[in-house]
Amino acid sequence: GNTETSLHEMDLNTYEGIMKGADVLSEPPGAPILVAGDWHASKLRDRLRNNRMPPGMPFDITTTNRNGPCVEVSADGVTVVKDDNGKPTYGCDLNAVDLIGAWVDAGASDTEAFEYGGAQLTFERDILPFFTQPGMWFENSPSCNSCHNGNTETSLHEMDLNTYEGIMKGADVLSDPPGAPIIVPGDWHASKLRGRLRNNRMPPGMPFDITEGNRNGPTVMAGTKQ
Structure with missing residues (x-):
């Protein structure tokens, strides 16, 4: 259902909610995460393949x-x-x-069967569990709907990335003070922010898959600012 606590105002409990997509209240009718008949154009495909969702993946994507x-x-x-x-x-x-992808490319129906691997499958029995059951994506992975089950107007993980002070405080500064640092001064390799950026977890909406050529972000040129 829809509450005031779901990330991106998504309801991933049902077919109807999945098809509505994100931001259904702040930007109605919402931003679809699936394009029926075109899996390659669906935002959900990128979120899954680029290690963006579900959160907490314990390995880098390959x-x-x-x-x-x-x-x-x-x-x-x-x-x-x-x-x-x-x-x-x-x-x-x-x-x-x-x-x-096979379900989406077949039209993303909530009732009609689709074919994958030589079998006739359905959304309710074979697709929905990947949204609603934990442990489906990796060991002890959270279910998608454990986060996306209502609406929220607060900052995700209580982070303030507007200022130096906010960045250094990190995440969950209210619920778990003093917070969980995303930066380890003097040790970039141990910093959570590095992992989020290099594994295409953040920022959202990255328009390309990560490679060894782009995973460190855009090129920065040395010299004097004009």
């Missing part, structure tokens, strides 16, 4: 894992393939991102 966990499909539905330790595996031809 060509092996960027399409999400391996899945098995059959007439009985979809299951995430896990290793002997119960962790999702990666690098398979059948995977979560392509599964969602």
Whole structure:
């Protein structure tokens, strides 16, 4: 449903909510995250493949894992393939991102079946769990709807990135004072901000996939400012 606590005013509990997309209250009718019939043009595809969502991914994205966990499909539905330790595996031809893509490219229906991996699948049984169940994307991953279930007017993670003082305080400064630093002075490699930038987690809306050529951000030229 819609409350005042969901990030980007999204409701990822239902087909209707997923199809409405983001910012449905502040910018009605909202910004779609899916383009029915065109998975490659869908914002959700980029969020998943570029390690933007779900949050807390414990590894950097590579060509092996960027399409999400391996899945098995059959007439009985979809299951995430896990290793002997119960962790999702990666690098398979059948995977979560392509599964969602097959549904979207088939028209993103809430009732009509779509084909993937030689099986007939449905949204309710085979797609929705990737939004509503934890542990689907990586070990102990949060469900999408654990964050996106209503509306909020507050700053995400209580961060103030307008000033030096705010940047140095970091995140969650109200709920968990003095806050969680995103900068470790003297140790950029240990700074959370570095990971967010280099792994295409932030800023949102990056118009390209990360590569070794662009993952460190835009070029800065040395010299005297004119």
